Amino acid sequence: MGKKTSKRFSHNGERTMENDVLSPKVKKIARDDVLIKIHYVDSLGKDIAQSKTIKGHYLDKLDIPWQEIPGYVLSSVTNFQQTFIPNPDGIYLVYANQLSAPVIVYHRNTDGNLISDPEYLVGELNCEYDTKPLEEANHFLIRSPKKARGQFTQHVQEQEYIYNVLPxxxxxxxxxxxxxxxxxxxxxxxxxxxxxxxxxxxxxxxxxxxxxxxxxxxxxxxxxxxxxxxxxxxxxxxxxxINQVSSRQEMLNSPLAETASNISYTYSVIDSMDINRSVKILYYKDQNITAWKTPYGDMDNQRYRGGQSVLVNKIVQLDNYSVWAELKDGYYIESKYLNL
Incomplete structure (x- = not known):
């Protein structure tokens, strides 16, 4: 008898080959040598960060290594892909230059009043900032911001320090x-x-x-x-x-009737003019003007309101070039307060 050949059939009658005949001749394709280069460039194609090369199995999922780059914001992606397939050009992440908004730091007392000018911190977008209390008032500090540190963003940020002290x-x-x-x-x-x-x-x-x-x-x-x-x-x-001699103060009750040197202990009269007319107080309209007993001498509780009419007897110029008005009631005010 001739040699009997053994045959096997599948359940549907089709003939199959032995596994030990198939396995040595057929191999699964496994490629782990796919390299993709990631470029970080600005809108002109200039590198703004070190490029990276990532490696993965063929057709595996590709996770792009995104980066936050100070002063820039991601605007587009060129040659985007989601799996590892050969790409000799690489993937380009394109960033646009963008300025950040400032961080404003306030230093206030417990009444809410500023005790120094606000600080304006500026920096590149996504860069970190760090705020600090006033060094000279640190021991008066009673409240700091919850987060004294952070990153510059596109929006204005405010920080506030509170101190328990009068300014x-x-x-x-x-x-x-x-x-x-x-x-x-x-x-x-x-x-x-x-x-x-x-x-x-x-x-x-x-x-x-x-x-x-x-x-x-x-x-x-x-x-x-x-x-x-x-x-x-x-x-x-x-x-x-400027030391004043108290004994001479008594002579100043009517200084223009005395010698020129009596107008004050510092200045002399170099010119004078009688005008004898009514004028209005116009300097600082929303404030009261102080009366002087003598120019640069003693002030008085007498006050003149903005817009008030006063009678001026005489105008006097001193040797420091200041000009004073002698009023009918005997007080003096500087001529700049009047609509002469």
């Missing part, structure tokens, strides 16, 4: 303190005010100081020159003490 304190001055202007300088209605009064104090004039306060968080001193007139030490001024 100013009394500052002791000598009895006969004066300030002399080294330029035309700004005056203010009260300490810490940021908006100056309408008119400046002229260059080369000297003013008596009646009170002073100092800012807690700086060396700035505010000098009161009478009424609602304050000058900070940051202006171009020089302080000086």
């Amino acid at each position: 100013i304190k009394e500052y002791k001055i000598t009895k006969n303190l004066f300030v002399e202007t080294a330029a035309d300088i700004n005056a203010y209605s009260q300490p810490l005010n940021k908006v100056p009064l309408e008119k400046t104090l002229p260059y080369g004039t000297t003013w008596k100081v009646y009170r002073a306060v100092q800012e807690i968080y700086s060396n700035t001193i505010w000098y009161n020159l009478g009424g609602n007139t304050w000058v900070p030490s940051t202006e171009s001024i020089v302080t000086e003490t």
